[in-house]
Amino acid sequence: MKNYETTGVITALDGTTITLAHEPIPALNWGAMTMDFTLASPPSGVAVGDKVMFQFTLDDEKGAVITHLMPAGEGMK
16 A cells, blocks of 8 residues: 655544645645545654644545654654
8 A cells, every 4th residue: 555645734633534624735646735634553742833844644434544653853864
C-alpha cells in the first residue's frame, strides 16, 4: 500500500478519528482541504490547533488511515 505525506492542522480529535485541514497532496491530485482520517493508533503529544506532519494510506474499507503523525518541525531538525 502506498504512503502519502503532507502537513496539516488538527481541527478535531477523538479516539479513532482525526480531522485535519491539510496542504495539497499532488500525488493524489487533491487540493488543500479539511477531512477526516482514521487513526491506526491513538496519537500522543498532539492537540486540536497543532500543526502536524503525517503519513497515510488509502484503504477501500477504512478510507484514509494515518500511519504516522508527529508535530510539524520535530522531524525536520
